[in-house]
Amino acid sequence: MKLFKRILLVLVILVAIVVYTQYPKLNIISGYASKNMASTVFLTDRTPASVTVNDNNVPLIKLATVDVEDARARASVFGLMNREAVCFDGIGCMLINEEFDENSKITVPRRSKKANRMPFPYGDGPPKDTIFNNVDYGLLDYALDKAFENPDVQKTRTVLVAYKNQIVAERYTKGFDHQTPILGWSMTKSVMATLYGILEYENKIDLNHAAPISEWQSDERKNITLNHLLRMQSGLEWEEDYTSISDVTKMLFLDTDMTVGQAKKKSLAPPTEIWNYSSGTSNLLSGILRKQFKSHQEYMDFPYASLIDKIGMNSMIIETDQAGNYVGSSYAWANTRDWAKFGLLYLNNGNWNGEQLFDENWIKYITRPTEHSNGTYGGHFWLNAEKKFPDAPADMYSANGYQGQRVFIIPSKDLVIVRTGLAESPDFDFNYFLKNVLAAFE
Known part of the structure; x- marks a missing residue:
């Protein structure tokens, strides 16, 4: 007993x-x-x-x-x-949460979705039926077949290949089509960074200026610049672990205001001495972006007026937290063609149908490898500088998101490749996928 x-x-x-x-x-x-x-x-x-x-x-x-x-x-x-x-x-x-007031006024962006029947990418009309003599369409079909061949493991939902601004291959799994919005997860970070590139081009911001965080001005954090934040090299503490109760999961699923968590973290090292991927940093940048405008409405309008609606990404929505801040780390939705338009804006060096949205040097900035990232990260974009993907060109860079959301930009091949789904490496082999697609253009 x-x-x-x-x-x-x-x-x-x-x-x-x-x-x-x-x-x-x-x-x-x-x-x-x-x-x-x-x-x-x-x-x-x-x-x-x-x-x-x-x-x-x-x-x-x-x-x-x-x-x-x-x-x-x-x-x-x-x-x-x-x-x-x-x-x-x-x-x-x-x-x-319990702080939410059902009767509170919700500020929404004022959008200008102009009907435009021009062909993709400059309008929402059907893509041109274009045939390129140097493209092996049989190999391209094979590449897409392989990307979808094992749906229970690969979980690919959509693939689009754009060459010289034209769609040359496009495929969707059952239940999805070219109008279905896809959650980009951390591809949103690249969208957030682009807003800073636009502000810089308009001479409204200096990336080398100290981040305007009042709590930092009395300690070593006062030396952190916007550049350090865009490169994830602020030296601030942050735990990006989605399998536990960590800084990132608390931010995304507990915080009322997602822009403040990173700002409260202590410094582990002076800026540039370490590289630490942080969704908190991207949301801090969203909070800093809000400070650039006189009103909440202006902040809400800016991403759409300066970027999203301007290039016809009419399906895109960036969700906000309960405090009305754009969740710049994770919550942009857009259909596959609109994600491709984002990539094509970069492929065309910031020029959209004759209008320059950001300086060509912005491309050099976001694709310059950040110290201590082993050549994998630039300015809120991922890089292939050290050939992490050995069968893809070294000049390839990309917007990456959880579960294998990708917008690959390959300037040397004049290509943008979009893949979305619910699985990434090792279940979806990106190097093999890229190798197969690129074989059609050699």
Whole structure:
């Protein structure tokens, strides 16, 4: 009997430890599940069942039960840690907490989606039926076949190849087409950086100026510039771990204002001495961007007026946090053709149908390898400078997002390649994919 009581006591203690250590994770799980469900259903018009079986069918997140009603989603895990996400026209969906006022006014961007029947990329009309003599279309078809051949593992959703500004290959899995918005995840970081490139071109900002964070001015952080933030070399502490309760998961699924978390972190090293990838830094940049404008409305309008609507990415929406800040680290949605337009803007050195949006030198800036990144990172873009992808050119650079969202820009080949899905390396072999696509242009 004494042995039984001891075993029971040990079991009780073990259960208590598990509950104590794992219970807070339920908040993250419910937050992710409700936010992802709300945004996907609201912005893409897909069914809750499809999101449950596919998008939310990942470890831990699939433990959540999600209910969808009107423009909101509620999630819990075994009835615990209820979280809710609500949706609004113009800004998508946001996680809310007890601070949220249902009666508060929501500021939405004023957009100018002009009907334009010009062919892709300069309009929303059908692409030109263009044949290039130097393109092997059989090999291109083979490359796309391989990208979709094992859907249960590769989980590819869309692929688009644009050569010399024209679509030469395009394919979609069942349930997706050229109008279906795709969550870019961290490809949003490259969009956020581009806004800084536009401001710099307009002489409204200097990347070498110290970041305007008042809390930093009395310590060593006062030496951190916008350049350091764009290059992820501020030296600030940040934990980018999506498998635990970390800085990034707390920011995305707990914080009311996602722009303040990184600003509160201590300095681990002087700027440039370390490189540390940080979604908190991208959202800090979103907060700094907001300070450039006299009103919240001007801030909300700027990304669309200066970039998104200007190049006809009419499907794109950047979602906000509860405090009204663009989530510049993670929450831009756009269909595959509009993601390709973003890549083509860069392929054309910032010139869009005759109008210069940012300086050509901006390309040199964002593609210059950042110290200590092993040649893989520039200014909020990923690089192939050290040939991480050995079968792709060294001048290739890309906007990268979670689960294998990619916009590859390859200037030497006059190519933009978009791939979206729910899997990345090793389940989706990007080097093999790029090798197959590039073979059609040699």
